[in-house]
Amino acid sequence: MARNDTRKYLLVDAYNVINEIDxxxxxxxxxxxxxxxxxxxxxxxxxxxxxxxxxxxFDAYLVKNRVEKVEMRQxxxxxxxxxxxxxxxxxxxxxxxxxxxxxxxxRVVTKDALEQQIILGKGALRMLPRELYYEVxxxxxxxxxxxxxxxxxxxxxxxxxxxxxxxxALKKISDKNFEY
Numbered sequence: 158m159a160r161n162d163t164r165k166y167l168l169v170d171a172y173n174v175i176n177e178i179d180x181x182x183x184x185x186x187x188x189x190x191x192x193x194x195x196x197x198x199x200x201x202x203x204x205x206x207x208x209x210x211x212x213x214x215f216d217a218y219l220v221k222n223r224v225e226k227v228e229m230r231q232x233x234x235x236x237x238x239x240x241x242x243x244x245x246x247x248x249x250x251x252x253x254x255x256x257x258x259x260x261x262x263x264r265v266v267t268k269d270a271l272e273q274q275i276i277l278g279k280g281a282l283r284m285l286p287r288e289l290y291y292e293v294x295x296x297x298x299x300x301x302x303x304x305x306x307x308x309x310x311x312x313x314x315x316x317x318x319x320x321x322x323x324x325x326a327l328k329k330i331s332d333k334n335f336e337y
Contacts, residue, residue, distance in 0.1 A: 163260050163261070163262055164210065164260065164261050164262070165207070165210065165262045165263075165264075166211075166255050166261060166262070166263045167209045167212070167264050167265075168248050168263065168264070168266070168281075169200070169214065169266040170214055170216070170245065170248060170266060170268075170272070171196060171214055171244070172216050172244065173244075173269070174289060174290065175192050175193070175196055177268060177285075177290075178286065178287070181195065181196055193215065196213075197213060197230065197235060200213055200233055201230060201232070202296075202300075203293050203296055204232055204233050205231075205232075206296045206299075207296070209264075210232070210234070211232075211233045212234045212251065213235050215236065215237045215238070215244070216238055216244035217238045217242075223237070223238075223240040224239050225237065225238060225239040245267070245269060245272045248265060248272070248276070249272070249276065249279070252279045252280075252281045263280070263282065264281065264283070264284050265283055265284065266283075266285070266286055266289045267283065267286075268285055268286050
């Protein structure tokens with residue numbers, strides 16, 4: 158039996174996503190750190206679902222004296238680029254490195270059209286920020302449905318929501334109305 162050596166990576170231009178999604182942008186209007194932390198938390202949850210190695214890249218291009226900072230949180234790599242380095246240049250370099258191994262599958266989340274063309278040329282797939290966030294939301298709903306106790310699930314039919322006495326009373330009324 159052949160062993161599957163494929164490794165999946167998801168590189169995310171994080172500020173592209175935060176600026177594109179209304180829910181995240183609302184956090185950012187209040188507090189940039191809060192928006193970052195909320196997004197990181199959602200992506201950590203997402204990583205457990207997809208089993209992809211997620212790399213979130215935050216652009217510190219204009220932060221003077223900033224050195225590159227990399228941290229790991231529950232399997233998600235979080236990168237703050239160094240002063241004068243854009244998230245795009247960091248992502249391009251990482252894509253080049255990761256696609257050298259042919260068994261790696263690399264997806265990149267960015268809204269920058271030129272960046273999309275560059276990463277496609279390097280063998281990665283592109284994804285728009287909104288597509289990622291739809292995927293994250295879909296995953297959240299699936300997990301919620303899977304782990305939500307049966308009693309708490311929304312009941313679709315009226316008879317699922319009524320007690321036995323009420324059901325019998327409705328049946329009598331219904332039978333009476335349909336007598337010929």
